[in-house]
Amino acid sequence: MGVYDDLGIPRVVNGYATLTSLGGSLMPAPVTRAMMEAAASFVDMEELRIRVCAEIARMTRNEAAFVTTGASAGILLAAAACIAGSDPGKRSRLPDARGMRNEFVTQRCAHTAHDFSIHHAGGVRVSVGNDQRTTPDELAAAINDNTAAVFVTPRGTGPEGMVSVGETVEIAHAKGVPVIVDAAAQLPPPENLWFFTRELGADLVIFSGGKGLSGPQSTGLILGRPELIDACAFHSSPHVYIGRPLKVGKEEMAGIYAAVKCYLEQDHGALMDSYEAQVDHFTTELARVEHVTVARDFPSEAGQPMPLARITIDEEAAGMRRDDVMNALLAGDPPIILAPAGRDGIHINPQTLRPGEERIISNRLLRVLLSQQLSALRRERE
Missing domain, CATH: 3.40.640.10 (Type I PLP-dependent aspartate aminotransferase-like (Major domain))
Known part of the structure; x- marks a missing residue:
């Protein structure tokens, strides 16, 4: 048990950025x-x-x-x-x-x-x-x-x-x-x-x-x-x-x-390589989802020379909204917070991810995206 457990506050997977509202950095x-x-x-x-x-x-x-x-x-x-x-x-x-x-x-x-x-x-x-x-x-x-x-x-x-x-x-x-x-x-x-x-x-x-x-x-x-x-x-x-x-x-x-x-x-070259590997993980794992495009963005939203993974949802074809996906991630256990990108996109920032959290995010995203698409398909058939 730790202080967050004592207070009943869930730990968050932060794929957004070093935001003050999320505690900055680790x-x-x-x-x-x-x-x-x-x-x-x-x-x-x-x-x-x-x-x-x-x-x-x-x-x-x-x-x-x-x-x-x-x-x-x-x-x-x-x-x-x-x-x-x-x-x-x-x-x-x-x-x-x-x-x-x-x-x-x-x-x-x-x-x-x-x-x-x-x-x-x-x-x-x-x-x-x-x-x-x-x-x-x-x-x-x-x-x-x-x-x-x-x-x-x-x-x-x-x-x-x-x-x-x-x-x-x-x-x-x-x-x-x-x-x-x-x-x-x-x-x-x-x-x-x-x-x-x-x-x-x-x-x-x-x-x-x-x-x-x-x-x-x-x-x-x-x-x-x-x-x-x-x-x-x-x-x-x-x-x-x-x-x-x-x-x-x-x-x-x-x-x-x-x-x-x-x-x-710090070895900043090795650090950038780790960021690239995490972005590659997202582009590979999420590429199989229909009506969803995954790409590498560069530089970051703050202009830093580091990559981001960008997920773009064709909301009309997929039958789901970007914000619904982000809300579903936030409502899960653990809560996952990602960054909005434009009107229909999501950014994943590797700078704030701990080792292994890229798999937590990709697995949850796959479940959320596929379940949202299944729900949309059911609504069409009703």
Whole structure:
């Protein structure tokens, strides 16, 4: 019996993604072991933070790093750092940023709900372009004396009409304005940990600790320029200002340190091979179902360079709806959660599957799909 059994909560087979609503990722043994070791002793938290952040900066080939309580917290602190810097007077006023540079230029075509955290720091989003595209001229014209930073969320190569991260950096830096990159889900590849900063020149880059890194879900990394990273720390716990609620415990500090170390030591080629093998399993096992097409999709829904299995149901010919299939999977034991893909498709993401779970999913899908088709056939005959 475990804690989930005590609480009467079923364990879920997650073929969707590293979603916060499903617990992020599964931490490997070295991470949980580091957290348990950290929990057993008192420590000077400031010394721990400094050492952990220095090691993470070294491992990720960045000038500086900061650990916070998730990617959204990282956005808040990065925004505060760009608005108020390390000015004690300005820090004490946030989130009241009147009279300060507090505008953050974003591209409407690359907008996500997560950049709402800018507002928590007293920032104001200025969206440019339309839902399909932003031009470099539109981006440049939006930068003015009130601009604190340009904020960009890459998704692989980004939307077709998006100004790229590299070009965004060139435009912003030409006007003396920093760039914040929200790369929360942009792992893999591991090279992204230094690509946005070292190769493209972004000033601050934010990653989730509980997604691709497989660290504690309540952690996040801010990587980048030392003066801005210092400003993030200046606004954060234990200081009693806007970042005080974003407290990282000693257990999470140890966990994210171990997670970054494990991630960078991992054989990513072998990991991608395992993902491909799982996708191949789905395309082979489910190909025999009539009115159902199974294919390999690439890249992932977040633009990561990894494969997904895509199941497309001809709803009219099959006599069943995609949503009915997904609901049947969710109602089973164990519950299986997969991702909707378009109007009539289902994505299976191997990133969150444990060994053997691909067979659980394919066996259940076969039963559900065939039973749904049998029910439809019976209805036709009645």
